[in-house]
Amino acid sequence: GQQLNQSPQSMFIQEGEDVSMNCTSSSIFNTWLWYKQEPGEGPVLLIALYKAGELTSNGRLTAQFGITRKDSFLNISASIPSDVGIYFCAGIMYSGGGADGLTFGKGTHLIIQP
Amino acid sequence: EAQVTQNPRYLITVTGKKLTVTCSQNMNHEYMSWYRQDPGLGLRQIYYSMNVEVTDKGDVPEGYKVSRKEKRNFPLILESPSPNQTSLYFCASSFGQGGNEQFFGPGTRLTVL
Numbered sequence: 001g002q003q004l005n006q007s008p009q010s011m012f013i014q015e016g017e018d019v020s021m022n023c024t025s026s027s028i029f030n031t032w033l034w035y036k037q038e039p040g041e042g043p044v045l046l047i048a049l050y051k052a053g054e055l056t057s058n059g060r061l062t063a064q065f066g067i068t069r070k071d072s073f074l075n076i077s078a079s080i081p082s083d084v085g086i087y088f089c090a091g092i093m094y095s096g097g098g099a100d101g102l103t104f105g106k107g108t109h110l111i112i113q114p
Numbered sequence: 115e116a117q118v119t120q121n122p123r124y125l126i127t128v129t130g131k132k133l134t135v136t137c138s139q140n141m142n143h144e145y146m147s148w149y150r151q152d153p154g155l156g157l158r159q160i161y162y163s164m165n166v167e168v169t170d171k172g173d174v175p176e177g178y179k180v181s182r183k184e185k186r187n188f189p190l191i192l193e194s195p196s197p198n199q200t201s202l203y204f205c206a207s208s209f210g211q212g213g214n215e216q217f218f219g220p221g222t223r224l225t226v227l
Contacts (some may be wrong), residue, residue, distance in 0.1 A: 006156075033215050042118075042204050042218030043157070064193070088157065092214075101147065102216060106156035 003027075006089050006105025013079060014113055021087060021108040022073040029091030032072040033064050033102070037086045046087075047074070076110075084112050116141045118219035120205050126225045127195055129202045135222050137205030145208045146188035147172070147216065148180065150201040157204065163188055164211050197224040 006023045013019060023032070030048055035043035047058050047070060056063055062075045071090075075110035076083055089105040118139045125195065127133055147162040149172075159172030163182040177199055179191040188207075192199060202223050206216040 001157060035218075040221070042206075042221050044218070045215050048215050101162055104149075104157040105153065 002099075003102055004027060004089060004091055004105040005084060006108055008108055010109040010111065012111045012113065014078060014114075015081060017079055019076040019079055019110060020073060022071060023069040023089035023091070023105045025091060026070065027091075028093045029068040029103075030082075031092040032063070032068070032105070033090040033092070033114070034061075034063050034072070034074045035088045037088065037107070039085075043088055081113055081114065083113055084110055086110070116217075118205055118207055119220050120203075120215055120219040122222060124218065124223050126227065128227050129196055130194050133192050133195060133224075133225070135192075135203060135205075137188045137190065137219060138186050139188075139205075139206060139207040139217070140186065141209075141217070142185065143207035143209055143217075144185070145211060145214075145216070146182065146205045148178070148190045149204045149206065150174065150189070150199075151204060151221075154200050160190070160203075195224075197226050200224060200226045 004023050033048050034046045037043040039096050047056050047063040050071045054065040055065050060077045086107040086109050088107045090102045120193040121136045144165045149157045151157050158174045159179050161180040163169045169180050204221050205219040208214045208216040
């Protein structure tokens with residue numbers, strides 16, 4: 001299947017700092033999604049992006065769908081302890097037969113030091 | 115409450131003993147999918163289903179079976195589990211044919227001894 005390269009793999013930051021992570025691919029995606037997973041739970045959708053160039057916010061989170069449709073980034077401003085978790089990007093590609101499901105990045109593990 | 119449920123949440127078993135992990139969603143979603151999550155490998159799709167009686171292989175289907183006899187249920191079957199199937203498993207569902215955001219269940223942690 002398609003590959004998504006997500007970076008960084010992990011981040012150790014101080015509370016209050018801004019966070020930035022991104023996903024890149026050699027393939028074009030039609031939809032980009034960002035999920036957060038907390039320990040012992042399944043991923044929860046944070047932001048969905050449907051158009052190239054789209055910039056969408058959800059509280060302190062902002063995500064963008066890259067112009068080339070091959071990348072996306074997620075920013076978290078003024079991090080707080082409850083932001084701790086693993087953040088996954090996911091892309092959806094549409095072929096002639098319809099959508100090919102989700103392809104996930106390997107995740108960015110966010111750790112916040114008070 | 116709209117949700118995806120999985121059972122059991124935790125399971126320890128032995129090699130070769132058939133097991134089934136159930137998945138159910140109450141959102142009338144057409145699309146359902148199973149993933150496994152392993153350290154350093156992220157989420158990998160095992161099988162998916164676009165509707166009742168329609169299933170297809172994902173990226174890592176070997177050693178697994180699924181069925182979709184009803185719209186709300188999508189069980190994952192391990193006929194003869196092996197230790198390399200020790201993993202964290204997630205069921206997910208969405209509207210449409212896989213082109214929309216998926217909602218995930220809470221996960222099933224499986225250990226095969």
